[in-house]
Amino acid sequence: MLKNRIIPCLDVKNGRVVKGINFVDLKDAGDPVEQAKIYSDGGADEICFLDITASNENRDTIYEVVKKTSKKCFVPLTVGGGVRSIEDIYKLLHCGADKVSINTAAVQNSKVVIDSSKKFGSQCIVVAIDAKRNGKNWEIFTHGGRNGTGIDAIEYAKKIEECGAGELLVTSMDRDGTQVGYDIDLMFKISSTVNIPVIASGGVGNLNHLVEGIKLGKASAVLAASIFHYGKHSIKEAKEYLDLKGIPVRI
Amino acid sequence: MNVIIVDYKSGNISSVINSFKEVAKDKVKIHVTSDLKKIKSSDKVVLPGQGSFKSCTDALNSINGLVETLNEFAINNKKPLLGICVGLQMFADVGYEETETKGLGWISGKVSKIDNKNGKYKLPHIGWNQIEIVKESKIFKNIENNSHMYFVHSYEFIPNDKNLISSTTDYSSKIICSVEKENIFGTQFHPEKSDKIGLQLIENFINL
Numbered sequence: 001m002l003k004n005r006i007i008p009c010l011d012v013k014n015g016r017v018v019k020g021i022n023f024v025d026l027k028d029a030g031d032p033v034e035q036a037k038i039y040s041d042g043g044a045d046e047i048c049f050l051d052i053t054a055s056n057e058n059r060d061t062i063y064e065v066v067k068k069t070s071k072k073c074f075v076p077l078t079v080g081g082g083v084r085s086i087e088d089i090y091k092l093l094h095c096g097a098d099k100v101s102i103n104t105a106a107v108q109n110s111k112v113v114i115d116s117s118k119k120f121g122s123q124c125i126v127v128a129i130d131a132k133r134n135g136k137n138w139e140i141f142t143h144g145g146r147n148g149t150g151i152d153a154i155e156y157a158k159k160i161e162e163c164g165a166g167e168l169l170v171t172s173m174d175r176d177g178t179q180v181g182y183d184i185d186l187m188f189k190i191s192s193t194v195n196i197p198v199i200a201s202g203g204v205g206n207l208n209h210l211v212e213g214i215k216l217g218k219a220s221a222v223l224a225a226s227i228f229h230y231g232k233h234s235i236k237e238a239k240e241y242l243d244l245k246g247i248p249v250r251i
Numbered sequence: 252m253n254v255i256i257v258d259y260k261s262g263n264i265s266s267v268i269n270s271f272k273e274v275a276k277d278k279v280k281i282h283v284t285s286d287l288k289k290i291k292s293s294d295k296v297v298l299p300g301q302g303s304f305k306s307c308t309d310a311l312n313s314i315n316g317l318v319e320t321l322n323e324f325a326i327n328n329k330k331p332l333l334g335i336c337v338g339l340q341m342f343a344d345v346g347y348e349e350t351e352t353k354g355l356g357w358i359s360g361k362v363s364k365i366d367n368k369n370g371k372y373k374l375p376h377i378g379w380n381q382i383e384i385v386k387e388s389k390i391f392k393n394i395e396n397n398s399h400m401y402f403v404h405s406y407e408f409i410p411n412d413k414n415l416i417s418s419t420t421d422y423s424s425k426i427i428c429s430v431e432k433e434n435i436f437g438t439q440f441h442p443e444k445s446d447k448i449g450l451q452l453i454e455n456f457i458n459l
Binding site: 001002003004005040045070071074075076093094095096097098118119120121122123124166167195196197220221250 | 262263265266269270272273301302303306367370373374375376377378379380381399401402403404405421422443444445446447449450
């Protein structure tokens with residue numbers, strides 16, 4: 001039976017982890033490679049890096065991070081943030097990323113999804129959707145959630161699946177950072193509209209939120225950042241909890 | 252000993268390279284190349300493959316003499332070869348992704364889309380699934396039955412001779428996830444992304 005995946009996400013800025021695990025025995029708390037290794041050793045099903053480097057001159061730092069991580073972690077590695085072109089995707093894959101997540105660029109020009117999924121295969125093209133509730137619907141936001149687009153999230157999900165996306169990483173802008181749980185309606189709507197796997201993101205504050213994302217939101221995988229940081233919960237605890245709730249996980 | 256990972260520009264093979272280098276350490280030399288001479292003189296060959304059946308076979312055929320060299324290596328000389336994902340699928344006579352495409356024809360059978368039971372199951376089949384080992388194999392040494400492996404695919408290779416199937420996994424139906432014919436091995440899952448158990452499989456192949 002296919003297992004539901006737990007994916008810890010690390011925000012990386014200028015090659016350093018911004019929020020991360022705060023373990024006393026960490027030699028270098030800001031080192032993304034070391035943190036990713038802790039997650040993969042702890043049973044993470046995949047690792048996700050979100051590059052939030054703002055300035056262009058420091059963009060290349062992420063490539064070094066990916067190169068080093070992929071030599072130490074032997075679970076899938078997804079990298080997102082600032083991915084604009086086929087060339088960006090090629091560079092990340094070449095450095096050892098297994099999947100690349102595309103956000104703003106996919107909204108602005110869906111051809112990048114069509115072209116990249118043809119060139120590299122759908123299996124490595126994740127499209128990230130940042131959506132904000134607007135009455136009964138959800139609107140897509142770009143540029144790290146700063147710019148509204150007027151595009152309906154459900155319609156967009158359908159369209160981008162047809163363009164060749166292999167997975168959708170859906171983040172609720174309303175819930176992101178709030179720790180009150182995923183936007184279950186949004187996850188359920190998108191997950192039941194498309195035929196590709198949905199990764200739920202945004203709002204996890206406790207382990208039960210992960211259960212809700214899978215059971216109610218019908219997500220194939222759950223992504224979380226802060227509950228795994230600062231040692232609040234380990235991946236192992238999360239998996240044991242999901243297992244206890246009857247959700248199939250890899251233990 | 253030399254192990255060649257065939258680099259025929261079939262998408263991303265960094266993870267395959269990293270995992271083999273991790274396992275090989277200094278004992279075994281890992282080369283990444285499409286050089287025919289080097290392939291001929293190597294002890295083992297790994298044939299990775301990402302993207303579609305058609306894009307991979309096209310890429311393989313675009314390198315002059317590569318298919319003949321691989322034939323000689325695996326079929327005539329019967330040296331160990333491991334196909335991963337589309338690398339395995341290409342063992343087939345024919346594949347139906349994008350359009351009907353001829354494969355290497357090493358193991359007779361076809362590659363067709365996984366039946367998603369009218370949309371009940373999502374495709375690609377992405378994530379960790381347990382393998383049921385149905386035939387004893389040297390590449391499963393020290394790997395327990397029902398171990399988790401990482402999958403990402405929408406198509407599966409169905410060999411005509413069911414005795415060549417070495418493991419299956421449960422999804423929309425029982426999906427064939429590894430085959431073995433004498434010196435030719437193939438996994439639909441990605442050992443290079445399957446954590447310690449995947450590395451064990453790679454080690455088993457290197458130690459054949």
